[in-house]
Amino acid sequence: MYIHLKTTILAFTFFTACCLSGCGERETRLPTHKVVGKVTQKGIGLANATIVFHAKQPPEGFIKPRATTNANGEFELTTYEAGDGAPIGEYELTVERWLFESPEVGAKNRLPRKLGSPSTSGLKATVAAMNNTLPPIELR
Numbered sequence: 001m002y003i004h005l006k007t008t009i010l011a012f013t014f015f016t017a018c019c020l021s022g023c024g025e026r027e028t029r030l031p032t033h034k035v036v037g038k039v040t041q042k043g044i045g046l047a048n049a050t051i052v053f054h055a056k057q058p059p060e061g062f063i064k065p066r067a068t069t070n071a072n073g074e075f076e077l078t079t080y081e082a083g084d085g086a087p088i089g090e091y092e093l094t095v096e097r098w099l100f101e102s103p104e105v106g107a108k109n110r111l112p113r114k115l116g117s118p119s120t121s122g123l124k125a126t127v128a129a130m131n132n133t134l135p136p137i138e139l140r
Contacts, residue, residue: 030087035077035127037134039095045073053091054118086127092118093125095139115139
């Protein structure tokens with residue numbers, strides 16, 4: 001019984017150490033650059049929309065930069081920490097606006113389905129190694 005208890009404690013300690021340390025894997029963060037912009041529909045800022053930047057050639061483990069628009073349709077992109085921006089590169093964008101309907105229906109995307117896929121949205125952006133202010137992203 002003593003050997004079983006000792007083995008269990010040793011296994012638990014090893015498992016806990018691996019979980020806390022990531023088993024030796026370290027998160028590799030790419031340098032980010034500030035990205036701000038505005039999402040509009042019919043020329044008016046679109047509130048509460050989620051915009052996601054999908055890298056055209058993402059490295060392994062790439063985290064997709066994203067943001068939620070404010071009441072005026074403005075956003076500040078986040079990859080790792082709030083407002084840190086995005087790594088340099090070419091991106092295809094998706095935009096969705098999920099609003100709560102009712103308890104029976106739940107939330108529903110209020111934008112055309114094509115805007116929710118990087119291959120059909122037609123929205124693109126480039127992030128350069130500088131502070132980036134994107135032109136308005138007009139939804140059609």
